[in-house]
Amino acid sequence: MSSVVVAPIRSRAPGVVERGGREASRLRSALSSRVYLPACSVAAAAMLLIGVGWATGWGGADFAGSATSLRAVVVGPVTLAIIGVFLVVERTWPAQQRALFARGHRHDLLFTALNATILVPLVTALTLSFVAVVRTSFPWIVLPTMGIVPRWGAIAVIVVAMDACNWFVHLANHRVRMLWRFHELHHSQEDMSVLTVFRTHPLIHVSYLVALIPGVVLLANGAMSTTVLVVYAAMVAFAHSNTRLGFGPLERIFVSPNYHRIHHKLDGPQDVNLGFTLTIWDQIFHRAVFPTEATIRADTGLPGRPLIVEQATPRARHLSVFAAQLVAPFRPMHELTDLPPVRSRAGADTRDGNRCEVA
Ligand SMILES: [Zn+2]
Numbered sequence: 001m002s003s004v005v006v007a008p009i010r011s012r013a014p015g016v017v018e019r020g021g022r023e024a025s026r027l028r029s030a031l032s033s034r035v036y037l038p039a040c041s042v043a044a045a046a047m048l049l050i051g052v053g054w055a056t057g058w059g060g061a062d063f064a065g066s067a068t069s070l071r072a073v074v075v076g077p078v079t080l081a082i083i084g085v086f087l088v089v090e091r092t093w094p095a096q097q098r099a100l101f102a103r104g105h106r107h108d109l110l111f112t113a114l115n116a117t118i119l120v121p122l123v124t125a126l127t128l129s130f131v132a133v134v135r136t137s138f139p140w141i142v143l144p145t146m147g148i149v150p151r152w153g154a155i156a157v158i159v160v161a162m163d164a165c166n167w168f169v170h171l172a173n174h175r176v177r178m179l180w181r182f183h184e185l186h187h188s189q190e191d192m193s194v195l196t197v198f199r200t201h202p203l204i205h206v207s208y209l210v211a212l213i214p215g216v217v218l219l220a221n222g223a224m225s226t227t228v229l230v231v232y233a234a235m236v237a238f239a240h241s242n243t244r245l246g247f248g249p250l251e252r253i254f255v256s257p258n259y260h261r262i263h264h265k266l267d268g269p270q271d272v273n274l275g276f277t278l279t280i281w282d283q284i285f286h287r288a289v290f291p292t293e294a295t296i297r298a299d300t301g302l303p304g305r306p307l308i309v310e311q312a313t314p315r316a317r318h319l320s321v322f323a324a325q326l327v328a329p330f331r332p333m334h335e336l337t338d339l340p341p342v343r344s345r346a347g348a349d350t351r352d353g354n355r356c357e358v359a
């Protein structure tokens with residue numbers, strides 16, 4: 001009896017496994033033809049993390065208070081006043097002449113609204129969940145209070161270390177296809193302005209969570225203040241402004257609009273000048289290209305417009321383009337060449353005939 005039952009199972013097992021394997025691979029290829037699965041894994045990771053954070057009460061943190069602080073950094077009165085000043089500076093010293101309500105500027109206003117609304121609770125949830133998971137899993141990561149270190153000293157170390165983490169994640173955004181599909185949106189802007197800082201896919205924030213680690217390590221010595229974060233965010237926003245402003249010798253330390261424009265340059269490699277506020281990381285890793293007369297007014301965007309942009313159609317269709325841009329990372333890959341413009345070789349990029357100094 002047992003041999004009758006067992007024998008057929010043994011003989012059919014490889015076939016069943018094979019069929020199962022074929023089914024799974026058919027299902028995978030059917031799914032891949034409709035959706036880019038690695039992008040879904042980023043969304044799944046975000047949901048899982050938020051689920052853990054929610055289930056554990058956000059690690060005891062005050063969700064509403066944290067969201068209020070983040071909203072103050074993103075669109076608080078001080079931030080809006082600073083952005084207002086930058087908008088005036090853009091009109092006074094523009095890198096490229098643009099109408100006040102150029103299509104790109106209007107479109108980035110939609111991303112500003114997205115940041116002011118949905119992004120605040122989403123990033124708050126991701127932040128609190130990530131910090132709670134790190135503190136629970138690696139409690140030894142939090143250094144004890146060091147009496148000799150003043151609070152401002154600890155905050156300065158956190159900011160510099162956070163900037164370094166942002167640099168590495170930004171590099172990963174350019175080198176890892178799955179992350180590039182989310183970061184591509186930021187680079188698609190052809191009418192740069194201070195509002196371009198908001199032109200990011202909501203899920204790209206998952207990749208930047210690692211930049212929270214320095215703050216966790218030094219938590220007991222100097223918790224980050226909202227004011228410092230407002231200044232940091234303002235510096236990043238200013239780097240995106242449509243201004244022909246450099247910082248002279250200070251550019252060896254700080255990112256200026258002229259410096260960051262090279263990162264967005266249409267006809268150049270975009271895995272250079274990755275710094276958020278400090279240029280030192282680019283210089284250490286030989287990815288710094290300092291501005292020249294030829295780069296200050298350079299066009300920005302992505303060659304061939306691999307992602308739909310608001311400038312592509314005869315009439316502006318902001319809402320449909322906005323929706324398409326948010327869905328784009330999940331669309332199936334058709335072109336294996338769908339990668340960011342990268343350095344063709346270590347050293348200077350000479351594709352536009354201009355010699356760019358790479359530090
Ligand atoms: Zn980038």
Ligand SMILES: [Zn+2]
Pocket residue numbers: 186240260263264
């Ligand atoms: Zn940028």
